């Protein structure tokens with residue numbers, strides 16, 4: 155059996171080595187020639203999967219080790235009887251760590267001692283948005299949830315959801331929808347000129363869903379004005395050839411790595427391994443946990459944290475600090491040509507340093523208050539008291 159796989163999928167040999175021969179190819183440039191003899195195709199988000207790639211091939215199973223599926227022509231696969239599986243939720247905790255770290259920096263920028271004074275509008279309340287909401291509720295934030303598909307599906311939860319306008323009026327707005335172009339709830343350019351015009355310089359807009367959910371031409375114009383919101387973008391239109399001018403105008407710019415914790419990536423591989431085994435009628439013998447090493451930073455200690463809010467922010471950013479990724483991306487954007495910048499964007503992602511989730515860090519607390527302990531627990535840290 156031939157398994158053609160994106161070379162950036164971690165632990166290919168460990169999970170798939172005894173199932174078939176593995177041929178690694180670049181996900182970004184994968185061609186129909188690369189896959190024509192394959193039985194199984196394993197991708198990440200940078201490979202467009204549909205008739206152009208697969209027509210005439212032997213592929214019977216496609217797995218994407220990602221949450222998003224906008225790169226896959228699901229209708230065509232179904233029509234051709236090709237089994238498909240994604241990895242829902244695999245890196246949700248990683249994205250939530252990213253958003254919380256951005257929030258902590260924003261609170262400091264606004265000189266807020268207590269970050270939970272901020273209201274947060276979450277647009278798209280699925281695996282990522284739902285997990286974020288849960289953590290923010292536990293931390294005491296005011297949270298507004300916007301998810302029209304769920305609001306329509308769950309009429310009993312009448313007061314649970316707000317409209318997009320109400321979510322966009324919060325201090326912080328975080329986008330977590332899939333990219334869709336042909337549904338009643340289309341998200342392509344959902345945040346455009348009109349929505350941006352309603353925001354102001356006291357607000358923060360975060361996008362770690364898909365770049366095309368925001369109209370970046372409208373965003374560029376808005377950011378040239380005096381009353382624009384602060385913006386943190388992890389995802390961009392036209393990746394990897396992103397607009398360097400937009401990078402220079404946003405507050406935090408990262409190269410689509412919000413979901414790049416080691417846990418998130420390995421769980422992505424594990425989920426498509428399980429689905430492939432089920433399709434092939436094979437037993438599943440391997441688990442992500444077998445392959446996750448002890449984190450290099452496994453413990454931080456606080457004894458009687460005088461400034462409890464600062465303690466939470468310190469621990470959070472000991473795990474993940476988006477400013478490092480921001481600095482790397484800004485540096486990559488100094489390359490003179492579009493091609494070189496695109497390559498640099500992809501290199502930052504391919505050579506991404508090992509990053510562990512907050513849940514991998516043990517926080518040791520001595521003589522600290524119950525409310526501080528609750529905050530650490532809400533974020534997902536393990537506690538030693």
Ligand SMILES: NC(=O)C1=CN([C@@H]2O[C@H](COP(=O)(O)OP(=O)(O)OC[C@H]3O[C@@H](n4cnc5c(N)ncnc54)[C@H](O)[C@@H]3O)[C@@H](O)[C@H]2O)C=CC1
Pocket residue numbers: 221222223242243245246249277278279280281282283284300301302303304330331332333339340341344362363364388389410411412413414
């Ligand atoms: N930056 C990164 O590294 C990552 C980005 N993502 C992106 O985040 C997206 C969301 O991930 P999950 O929460 O796991 O997906 P999910 O499918 O669990 O949840 C998405 C939610 O968005 C809602 N939704 C759909 N259309 C909407 C609209 N027009 N307005 C408001 N809500 C709408 C859905 O009803 C659903 O509840 C993924 O599709 C992917 O594109 C996911 C992982 C990592």
Ligand SMILES: O=C(O)C(=O)[C@H](O)COP(=O)(O)O
Pocket residue numbers: 162198199200219220221222223245410412413414
């Ligand atoms: O899971 C998703 O959806 C994501 O956006 C991934 O984090 C994207 O990672 P790559 O597939 O682009 O490596």
